[in-house]
Amino acid sequence: MTAAKHDVFQAIADPTRREVLRLLANNDLAISEITSHFSISRTAVAKHLHILSEANLVSGKKVGREKIYHLQPEPLTEVKQWLAYYEQFWNNKLSILKHVVENDNEGRFEDRKTDHLK
Amino acid sequence: MTAAKHDVFQAIADPTRREVLRLLANNDLAISEITSHFSISRTAVAKHLHILSEANLVSGKKVGREKIYHLQPEPLTEVKQWLAYYEQFWNNKLSILKHVVENDNEGRFEDRKTDHLK
DNA sequence: TTGACATGAAACCAAAAGGTGTTATATTAT
DNA sequence: ATAATATAACACCTTTTGGTTTCATGTCAA
Structure with a gap:
């Protein structure tokens, strides 16, 4: 099943998404924390995370009011x-x-x- | 110098381009020969080759009226x-x-x- | 030299990518 | 209860992608 609308090759094609993966390699992070590393909007970052998630390169779980993202490098x-x-x-x-x-x-x-x- | 408008990550993001690379791994091929492996137009294939070329993944040299493309896997x-x-x-x-x-x-x-x- | 062939180049198009801003909802702290 | 926080969900915009068709140019074969 593992939602596959977005291919892993396409997911890593974008430099911003590769940078997101780097950040998550060090720590699990919430969307806002990730956003603070970039100059783009939080909404834009959330979209990138969504694409990474579709490629199963990250997973996100809600903890309180935050959504914590975690690297899943297997793909x-x-x-x-x-x-x-x-x-x-x-x-x-x-x-x-x-x-x-x-x-x-x-x-x-x-x-x-x-x-x-x- | 090596024209770098297109990133190697972006170049390999497209499935058609990955298939082109596979074909060129076996033989050097002319545009028309490559096109015969796909259902898209020759012009579309030529554009893919142009992108691959910008990423230095292929090189093309004109031989007579044909342009023969060659795999350059270094990138x-x-x-x-x-x-x-x-x-x-x-x-x-x-x-x-x-x-x-x-x-x-x-x-x-x-x-x-x-x-x-x- | 004339036609067939291979490519180049241009104009055009629909859809997807990568952004933005606004509004709504859930959660935490006071 | 209220205000602040974190995210989700939309609606919208612009540029890029991947594709098309048409026309022009160079090359080979008769």
């Missing part, structure tokens, strides 16, 4: 996994060959370079 | 570095303590929980 694993695919390309050039040799040795390496000509 | 290291900060929070709960003990043993752990009350 970031999706980004990490996505990134992992590309690491082979920048770690070192040999790793590309290594990947091909280990995962398919049916001549696909040749295909990789000529596919687009067909 | 993804920025995302990787950003993610690294949060890994301590999901790997396992003990790693938080481990981090604190290894990097500063001046009682900061206590501060982490009370900062927001000051």
Whole structure:
């Protein structure tokens, strides 16, 4: 179920939201406390928190009249996994060959370079 | 210099652009070839490529009447570095303590929980 | 040289993003 | 009870996104 209107990739695309995550990495914070770190309105911050919440990157629970937000970094694993695919390309050039040799040795390496000509 | 109007985080926020990157991970491709993998117009794909290019995630060179795009994954290291900060929070709960003990043993752990009350 | 092909560029559009301000409601402190 | 606080819920606005269509330009093949 876990409301997924907003993708984790989209959630972290905004610099303000990334900064919010940084703040919450240190402490759980109420909306007003978070707002004090920015120059934008409290309402705007609340919207960012709502988006982060939809991506399950934060959770908020009401405590008295405050709503305390808490970091939930688990969805970031999706980004990490996505990134992992590309690491082979920048770690070192040999790793590309290594990947091909280990995962398919049916001549696909040749295909990789000529596919687009067909 | 490296034109930076578009952030790498924003560039990868769009699912279509992530799919384009996947295609280019296999082969260098011309715009039309990329377009054939989607249901959107060639112009729309060209715009996505432009955004990816601004984030330096791809480079394009003209070959005859075609423009061949090539994956440049290096900017993804920025995302990787950003993610690294949060890994301590999901790997396992003990790693938080481990981090604190290894990097500063001046009682900061206590501060982490009370900062927001000051 | 003429047509077909690949891209570039411009004008336009609807919807979403990122903001704002106002008003209403619940909670705490006096 | 009353005033102050913290947030929620709206209504509204402007800019950006992601897409379209149309037209122009450069290149290749006959």
